[in-house]
Amino acid sequence: MNIRTYHSSDVVNETASPNQYGTIKNTDKIYLENNELEDIKLEQTTIWSFPKRGNWSTHKGNFRGNWAPQVPRNLILMYSNERETVLDPMVGSGTTLIECKLLNRNAIGYDINPENVQLTKQRLNFEGSDSNVIVEVGDARKLSKIENESIDLITNHPPYANIIQYSNGMLEGDLSNISDINRFCDEIELVAIEFFRVLKPGKFCAILIGSTRKNGMFIPIPHMVLDRFLRVGFVLKEEIIKQQHNCGSNQYWGSRSARFNFLLIMHEHLFVFKKGEKNGK
Numbered sequence: 188m189n190i191r192t193y194h195s196s197d198v199v200n201e202t203a204s205p206n207q208y209g210t211i212k213n214t215d216k217i218y219l220e221n222n223e224l225e226d227i228k229l230e231q232t233t234i235w236s237f238p239k240r241g242n243w244s245t246h247k248g249n250f251r252g253n254w255a256p257q258v259p260r261n262l263i264l265m266y267s268n269e270r271e272t273v274l275d276p277m278v279g280s281g282t283t284l285i286e287c288k289l290l291n292r293n294a295i296g297y298d299i300n301p302e303n304v305q306l307t308k309q310r311l312n313f314e315g316s317d318s319n320v321i322v323e324v325g326d327a328r329k330l331s332k333i334e335n336e337s338i339d340l341i342t343n344h345p346p347y348a349n350i351i352q353y354s355n356g357m358l359e360g361d362l363s364n365i366s367d368i369n370r371f372c373d374e375i376e377l378v379a380i381e382f383f384r385v386l387k388p389g390k391f392c393a394i395l396i397g398s399t400r401k402n403g404m405f406i407p408i409p410h411m412v413l414d415r416f417l418r419v420g421f422v423l424k425e426e427i428i429k430q431q432h433n434c435g436s437n438q439y440w441g442s443r444s445a446r447f448n449f450l451l452i453m454h455e456h457l458f459v460f461k462k463g464e465k466n467g468k
């Protein structure tokens with residue numbers, strides 16, 4: 188069987204512009220009629236809140252647990268330039284790849300679940316920029332098709348252990364089937380190792396992760412994941428608190444929170460990591 192090795196040159200056709208990250212650049216084109224430029228506002232604080240989920244292009248909120256498109260949109264505009272290559276190794280319903288296509292970024296997307304890959308391909312079926320978007324079945328712990336230091340930005344929204352089981356225990360290797368938090372973090376560390384390998388020096392990796400409760404006690408999964416990413420060599424640039432809205436489980440847990448004296452978890456942590464330059468910066 189022939190295994191293709193991806194390098195940034197496979198998906199990048201020209202050199203990215205040297206514009207400063209963190210602002211909407213004149214070269215950032217938006218490729219959709221109802222995707223108006225004036226609606227784009229980059230976040231400026233460490234609290235992000237999107238009461239109204241973006242529904243432009245082919246974005247839909249019917250995939251349980253997928254992040255609002257405002258999240259990857261901000262990350263892509265803040266931490267990459269046009270024609271650079273973005274990696275999302277757990278694509279889910281394709282939110283990040285849709286944004287890459289709209290914002291003229293090349294993208295590589297994987298998901299361990301073939302059904303998610305098919306769904307993502309369907310949602311990428313629209314007229315957009317001429318960016319190159321690749322999506323296929325793959326495991327974020329085994330990015331062997333991607334060469335060392337070839338990716339410009341990584342965005343990742345993993346499952347929060349087994350809070351939502353996407354394959355109902357039927358798919359081997361699915362992180363959402365892991366109930367043991369320490370084992371889950373061990374697997375996330377393998378993901379972090381691969382992220383560090385494929386990311387270019389000086390570039391950024393962002394991960395959105397939330398906490399849970401077990402036996403009434405708060406389990407700070409984000410802090411445990413943060414430790415694993417720092418352990419493999421990343422440095423923390425930003426810690427962002429993302430407020431949660433329209434949680435489907437609130438109706439169930441709302442009445443129980445008062446009865447059993449616990450607070451509903453209504454936030455997630457968005458960590459932005461940097462891989463240091465080879466000169467140590």
